[in-house]
Amino acid sequence: LYVNAANLKSLTWQSSAIIRAMAVNPEQSSPLGSHQFIDQLALAYHREIAARLLASPDEVLDRARSNLKRWMKVHAGTGTVHALEEWQTLINTLLISELVAKMTEDSDEGQRLRQSTPFGGVLSEQERKEIFARCEKGIFA
Amino acid sequence: LLDLIQRVSELTGITAPVIVGSQSLFAVTENVPAIVKDSVECDFLLASGGIQAIQIVNETLGILSPFSTAHGYFADGLGLATVVWRPVGKIASCRSQMNMDRS
Numbered sequence: 001l002y003v004n005a006a007n008l009k010s011l012t013w014q015s016s017a018i019i020r021a022m023a024v025n026p027e028q029s030s031p032l033g034s035h036q037f038i039d040q041l042a043l044a045y046h047r048e049i050a051a052r053l054l055a056s057p058d059e060v061l062d063r064a065r066s067n068l069k070r071w072m073k074v075h076a077g078t079g080t081v082h083a084l085e086e087w088q089t090l091i092n093t094l095l096i097s098e099l100v101a102k103m104t105e106d107s108d109e110g111q112r113l114r115q116s117t118p119f120g121g122v123l124s125e126q127e128r129k130e131i132f133a134r135c136e137k138g139i140f141a
Numbered sequence: 142l143l144d145l146i147q148r149v150s151e152l153t154g155i156t157a158p159v160i161v162g163s164q165s166l167f168a169v170t171e172n173v174p175a176i177v178k179d180s181v182e183c184d185f186l187l188a189s190g191g192i193q194a195i196q197i198v199n200e201t202l203g204i205l206s207p208f209s210t211a212h213g214y215f216a217d218g219l220g221l222a223t224v225v226w227r228p229v230g231k232i233a234s235c236r237s238q239m240n241m242d243r244s
Contacts, residue, residue, distance in 0.1 A: 033195045033220020035184070042204050071213030079178025080213070116181050120210025128205060 032136060041135045042114045043106060048131060049119045050100040057096050064091055064118040071118075083116035091118070142167065145183050145216050148202055153194040159186040161219065181214040188221055195220055 053060045068088050075081050090102060090113075102113065123131070142164060149158045160168070162184035163177045182204070187194040198218030202208050209215035 032192060032222075033187070033218070034222035035217070035219060038199070038204070038217050038219070041199075045205050067210065067213070074213050075181075079175055080181055082175075083179045083181060084213075115204070116179075117205065120205050121207075123205060125207065129200070132200065 037135065039111050039114075040138075041132060042111070042117070043104065044131050044135050045123060045128065046103045046114055046117065046119070048127065049122045050104050052122055053096060053100055053103075060119065060122055061091060063121050067118045067120050080116075084118070087113070087116060087118045142183060144212075145185075145202065145214065148208075149185050149187075149198055149216055149218075152197055152201060153187060153190045155187060155190050155194065159188065160184065161186045162217075181209075182217055183214070184217045184219055186221070187218050192220070194218060 049060065064087070068084050068091075072081055072084050075084065090099060094102065102110070103117075103119075104110065105113075142160075146158060146160070150156060160183060163173075163180055164183045166173045166177055185198060187198060195218040198216050200206065202216040203218065204215050206215060
């Protein structure tokens with residue numbers, strides 16, 4: 001991507017649009033649209049996945065391994081592979097209890113790891129929606 | 142990144158969604174810190190789409206969504222609550238990070 005005159009014009013226009021949106025659309029400042037909310041949501045998802053991991057470790061780990069294998073092909077040759085390899089190492093070397101602690105760690109490091117989570121597909125869409133709704137309710141409670 | 146921009150645009154009707162956070166560095170340089178290249182998520186400031194745009198992006202393209210499971214990357218839909226405009230500090234910290242990565 002390059003910045004040229006047209007891009008700069010567009011960026012300037014977008015900045016004005018953001019300022020206009022702040023003035024006319026106060027809901028944009030809602031905690032629902034904050035990164036803090038997204039981080040809490042990811043933590044809530046992973047707490048549920050951790051419970052599933054304790055109950056059916058093979059099923060959950062098989063899914064994670066299969067996701068990682070597929071994504072590594074998609075991202076081959078890019079920096080993303082490092083993040084995926086990190087998870088692969090964690091999954092292959094940690095005890096289940098250690099993995100649970102790692103994926104639910106309420107810290108910057110925990111957040112960083114959850115951002116490249118390999119546990120897609122462990123929760124159903126319905127379960128994901130219920131957790132989302134619970135977190136949403138939590139921030140407005 | 143381009144795929145996510147297109148999908149967010151189609152989903153929300155926002156023709157030029159604004160990228161904030163680490164991935165926005167690509168607008169000014171291809172020489173970004175490793176942490177930016179490693180990332181599988183991109184933050185979108187959906188200021189003009191209201192809460193509905195944020196919700197639909199997080200639900201459809203967000204973390205652990207069927208989309209992210211299929212593709213291995215995802216979008217975070219954000220509002221203004223998350224955005225802090227600190228250009229001087231941000232640029233200085235990015236430069237320092239890029240210098241560290243080069244050394």
